[in-house]
Amino acid sequence: EVAIYNATRTIYGTARCYTARLYTNKEHASAETFTKSPEVGQPPARAVFKHHLREDIPTLNYNYHFSTMCYVGTDDLKSLKLDLGSQEDCGATFKQYINHAGTMAWSQFSYFPNQGRREGEYRSSPNLAFHDALSLILRGYPFDNPPPPLTLDILHDQTTNKHSPSEPEPVRVRYQDKETLDLPIGQILAHHLVLHRTIRSTTRDPNNVATCREDYWFAADPALLHVMVQYRSWDRRKITYKLLSLQRRAYWRR
Secondary structure, X not given: OEEEEEEEEEEOOEEEEEEEEEEEEEEEEOXXXXXXXXXXXXXXXXXXXXXXXXXXXXXXXXEEEEEEEEEXXXXXXXXXXXXXXXXXXXXXXXXXXXXXXXXXXXXXXXXXXXXXXXEEEEEOOOOEEEHHHHHHHHHHOOOOOOOOOEEEEEEOOOOOOXXXXXXXXXXXXXXXXXXXXEEOOEEEEEEXXXXXXXXXXXXXXXXXXXXXXXXXXXXXXXXXXXXXXXXXXXXXXXXXXXXXXXXXXXXXXX
């Protein structure tokens, strides 16, 4: 599946307009190398969705390039692996998270001053999810019979050229409504989900908190398999995605 979006992301205080490409396909992953298995269906391979967001964002002097790839289990939509590569003319940043056998092992390298390499590991909770995979994971939400608000432990967006939070935080997912959207691809009926998380201030006042909100819309038409059709963040990045086109093809072939 190849979903193309008209997108915006704020960089250097200015909203940058670009085209985002989101690829989703099934493959088998090796539990030894945590890469694509060379022998499909042979143990210890696991069936996964590869969910890869490619963003090439123009700025005044040069382009930013983000490649964010997640492995998600096909049967349980479990967040298994995240790889991030960021390149621009100033340098390169790399991140990896591997959630295996109840342990999250992670490493980050940022070229920025006073950052460099850091790594660690921790026990992962059963309801841990990668923020960068929510555009796939939330397609499994029970839209026809919405439950009370859900709580997930979210590893927040890793798509940045600087260090990013390495441990998850609780996020509430709430069903908002069914809405008709006017999008670049055309008019689409969509389910609207809202995510809320609490942000605590760096001050010592425990009551100094704020709520951050994100909005996702997923196609209501079963033929579209609940693909994400729109997204909006409310933080300083001000990211938006609006579906431009959707194809299902072997994009790796000529």
